[in-house]
Amino acid sequence: MMILSKTDYLHFLHCAKSLWLSKHKPEEYPKKTISTYEDKLALEGYEVQRLVQDFLLKTPEAGIFSFEKIFTTDEGLYAQADIISKNNDGTVNIYEVKSAGNIDKTHLIDATFQMITIENSGLKVNAVYIVHLNKEYVRTGSLEVDKMMSFSLVTEQVQGLMEETADNIKSALEFLNKKEIDETSCSCLLLSKSHHCETFDYFNPRVPKPSIYNLPRLHKNKILTFTKEDRLSLEEIDEDEVSPNQLNVLKAAKSNSPVINQDIIxxxxxxxxxxxxxxxxxxxxxxxxxxxxxxxxxxxxxxxxxxxxxxxxxxxxxxxxxxxxxxxxxxxxxxxxxxxxxxxxxxxxxxxxxxxxxxxxxxxxxxxxxxxxxxxxxxxxxxxxxxxxxxxxxxxxxxxxxxxxxxxxxxxxxxxxxxxxxxxxxxxxxxxxxxxxxxxxxxxxxxxxxxxxxxxxxxxxxxxxxxxxxxxxxx
Ligand code: SF4
Known part of the structure; x- marks a missing residue:
């Protein structure tokens, strides 16, 4: 049985095939080098989480909170809740800590996945909060965590996403548990380069380099035409088929030398x-x-x-x-x-x-x-x-x-x-x-x-x- 975490679920929403490859053939999945910037963001996330924990542990209600608790379900869902608190009626509140200054759709999807996993593991969730930075906070002296962090109640928004998320989770688990998928191509063949992920080359090995995807702002209708006619190499594209900006790139690729516009320079x-x-x-x-x-x-x-x-x-x-x-x-x-x-x-x-x-x-x-x-x-x-x-x-x-x-x-x-x-x-x-x-x-x-x-x-x-x-x- 495959395990589906919150990160996996977001990966699935972005691309099912890419997630499948990462789970079934990790040796084929492009090694992702974690950039120092990503490292820095992750560290900041931990730091914000630690500050919130320390803050809550100093409040009179400290005893009701637990941190980084793990929940699993029989169907393979996995969640590590940043913070949960116990209510007197046996329900819990969940708190997802973010180092962002705003709440965005991904945060809500994230929180919904956590709520479903926690509920499917046997607990009843009463309220969901996203704990995020207050972007208007200005530091004066030592940090005031209560002013720097906002505890935003998002239970209603999360409830609005429950049905859709439950359906998506079901699809994700079904897809992930397939033994085989079509690995001979993927849907990004019909989309511009900005949509491609790092597994594009794995699923589309016949796309040459450079290719039509190097043409800037290539409209999807043109991609459709070129792929239908199996013209993926820039060598097979005529100059009257592209826009003036794309023409520069096309000429540079065909001549393998720079295209210079003296007027602009x-x-x-x-x-x-x-x-x-x-x-x-x-x-x-x-x-x-x-x-x-x-x-x-x-x-x-x-x-x-x-x-x-x-x-x-x-x-x-x-x-x-x-x-x-x-x-x-x-x-x-x-x-x-x-x-x-x-x-x-x-x-x-x-x-x-x-x-x-x-x-x-x-x-x-x-x-x-x-x-x-x-x-x-x-x-x-x-x-x-x-x-x-x-x-x-x-x-x-x-x-x-x-x-x-x-x-x-x-x-x-x-x-x-x-x-x-x-x-x-x-x-x-x-x-x-x-x-x-x-x-x-x-x-x-x-x-x-x-x-x-x-x-x-x-x-x-x-x-x-x-x-x-x-x-x-x-x-
Ligand atoms: S290139 Fe696009 S369709 Fe292909 S695996 Fe990546 S995200 Fe999915």
Missing amino acids: RKFYEQVEYPVHFLDYETFSSAIPMVEGMKPHAHIPFQFSIHIKKDEDSAELEHYQYLAEEAELPLTLIESMEKVINDKGSVVSWHKSFENTRNKEMALLYPDKADFLNSVTERTIDLEDIFKAGYIDIAFGGSTSIKKVLPILVPELTYDSMTVANGTDAMEAFSKIIEWEDNTEKTKLKEDMLAYCKLDTFAMVKIYEKMKDISQKSQ
């Missing part, structure tokens, strides 16, 4: 004013506010790197950086930026909405710095834009991330072998340096963090210069 450089500041922030966010003045899940910049190119012809660069020594609101970071960012000149970021949102949040936090931060935002242009339509290379794998673009355009610069090699690593490293005593390991980690952020902005400089050369070549 030139327009990017026409808006540039010197001195040009290449700016990158690293931020930390934690479910539980770490310092006074912080809300749950706020993104607080703790580090920046800025390379400045003073004028068009100068190869000389200035570099400035800041790395906070402790968990803090970003006043010192802003003051450090004020010292080095000129009143005039463009600011170049990669995926500027991230930097601009942080500027907006910091301006709300420090109204007297709003003029400076708004001026930085107004002058910010996005180097990533070039790679949306101006320079398409199939080697970027359909991505416009700097981590994909850099190794192709500037292979001599690399993030490989860096201890801190992405934003999540930086966040994790920061959480260590604010905890650790001063020692050589901490000094080394700080150096690694500075090196990573510096490489991010230096990489932008190099890509900027390379694209500028390309834009000038045909003039």
Whole structure:
């Protein structure tokens, strides 16, 4: 008999075949490497759960609560309830703890699965709560768990989902207990890449790489036509069958060389004013506010790197950086930026909405710095834009991330072998340096963090210069 947990059930709702493969042929199921970000989210979940437990255990009713209790049923359901409390009439209340700031549909489905499992195991549930973060909470001094967490009663919503969930659970168990399923294809063959999961290749081994699924925003009618005619390779697609954006990708794939739109690249450089500041922030966010003045899940910049190119012809660069020594609101970071960012000149970021949102949040936090931060935002242009339509290379794998673009355009610069090699690593490293005593390991980690952020902005400089050369070549 197969076991169905809450996680399995959510997996089933997303895709029955994928769940079946994970249970029946785990050796074929793509090994999922848990990213440091997922690890961080899981740890935060435990931390929130622990805080709620500690809080409840200090209340006068502490004796009625039990934590992480396991329930199983004869048909194979499995639930570990975050918290349950006993009522005088023999019923129980269940509490699902979430480190999110809102209740969403998945949380309700989750809670319904738990309620059905607990009831089928023989208990009667009287009330269901979702315990989640109050996103309006602002930390003042030490954490006040009663203010930071909201206990939302969701019994009615859960009851509304009971019938549908019970039917789905039945279907899930039936499907899971099948000895065999059709493994020769799956329904995502008719859907765009954004729907595909990591088992797409297993169920569809005849789809080549690259394939029609690499064409951006491919309409499902076109997918239907191409698959019906068994034309999955880009080689079999004609140029008049695709949109202008898709055409760039098609041409790049067929020629195996970049497709360059000089007009788009030139327009990017026409808006540039010197001195040009290449700016990158690293931020930390934690479910539980770490310092006074912080809300749950706020993104607080703790580090920046800025390379400045003073004028068009100068190869000389200035570099400035800041790395906070402790968990803090970003006043010192802003003051450090004020010292080095000129009143005039463009600011170049990669995926500027991230930097601009942080500027907006910091301006709300420090109204007297709003003029400076708004001026930085107004002058910010996005180097990533070039790679949306101006320079398409199939080697970027359909991505416009700097981590994909850099190794192709500037292979001599690399993030490989860096201890801190992405934003999540930086966040994790920061959480260590604010905890650790001063020692050589901490000094080394700080150096690694500075090196990573510096490489991010230096990489932008190099890509900027390379694209500028390309834009000038045909003039
Ligand atoms: S690719 Fe789509 S249909 Fe195929 S297994 Fe994954 S989610 Fe299911």
